[in-house]
Amino acid sequence: GAGVSQTPSNKVTEKGKYVELRCDPISGHTALYWYRQSLGQGPEFLIYFQGTGAADDSGLPNDRFFAVRPEGSVSTLKIQRTERGDSAVYLCASSFSGTGYWDEQYFGPGTRLTVT
Amino acid sequence: ELKVEQNPLFLSMQEGKNYTIYCNYSTTSDRLYWYRQDPGKSLESLFVLLSNGAVKQEGRLMASLDTKARLSTLHITAAVHDLSATYFCAVVRYNFNKFYFGSGTKLNVKP
Numbered sequence: 468g469a470g471v472s473q474t475p476s477n478k479v480t481e482k483g484k485y486v487e488l489r490c491d492p493i494s495g496h497t498a499l500y501w502y503r504q505s506l507g508q509g510p511e512f513l514i515y516f517q518g519t520g521a522a523d524d525s526g527l528p529n530d531r532f533f534a535v536r537p538e539g540s541v542s543t544l545k546i547q548r549t550e551r552g553d554s555a556v557y558l559c560a561s562s563f564s565g566t567g568y569w570d571e572q573y574f575g576p577g578t579r580l581t582v583t
Numbered sequence: 584e585l586k587v588e589q590n591p592l593f594l595s596m597q598e599g600k601n602y603t604i605y606c607n608y609s610t611t612s613d614r615l616y617w618y619r620q621d622p623g624k625s626l627e628s629l630f631v632l633l634s635n636g637a638v639k640q641e642g643r644l645m646a647s648l649d650t651k652a653r654l655s656t657l658h659i660t661a662a663v664h665d666l667s668a669t670y671f672c673a674v675v676r677y678n679f680n681k682f683y684f685g686s687g688t689k690l691n692v693k694p
Binding site: 498500502507508509510511512515522523525526558571572573574575576577 | 587616624625626628631671673680681682683684685686687
């Protein structure tokens with residue numbers, strides 16, 4: 468079956484520009500997560516959606532970062548006024564419920580963002 | 584804030600040798616995961632460990648969990664080149680849904 472997909476796979480943008488990163492979760496998964504992975508580091512949690520609502524956005528670094536999931540499926544991570552420090556791989560993951568003890572997160576291939 | 588530390592960060596080993604990767608975490612956790620990541624690829628789930636004393640094995644990899652010591656180990660037996668990758672442990676507290684990842688261990692198995 469189809470896994471988590473993310474587009475674009477690579478994005479190069481200039482400092483100060485706006486970018487949108489898209490995530491298509493596994494069909495039927497109600498929970499969706501965004502992570503940021505800097506070079507040589509483990510993924511860092513950004514935000515978690517349960518359905519359409521952001522259940523936990525404590526990992527968003529500042530107000531330039533925003534994410535939406537209007538219909539409870541596809542999610543978009545939006546970054547305003549990009550900075551060079553935003554360069555990283557942005558990973559999306561989904562899970563069946565987000566609340567089950569056995570719940571497991573399935574990761575997408577990531578979007579590599581480079582801010583020049 | 585839950586902190587996860589892995590060591591070593593880099594590991595170069597010969598084929599056929601055994602080695603262990605360690606994952607320490609700072610506060611009580613209900614679940615611990617091990618992932619593999621190949622260069623330019625996403626994370627592949629290897630093991631989920633749910634209780635104290637849990638041990639899981641798949642091929643040349645064996646993972647264990649000691650919740651009292653807040654320690655998990657990933658043991659590699661008779662390493663082969665195909666195991667070269669970066670291995671991450673991740674810890675999550677029940678109902679919190681945030682995964683806290685270690686920095687990863689980059690394993691290079693030399694033929």
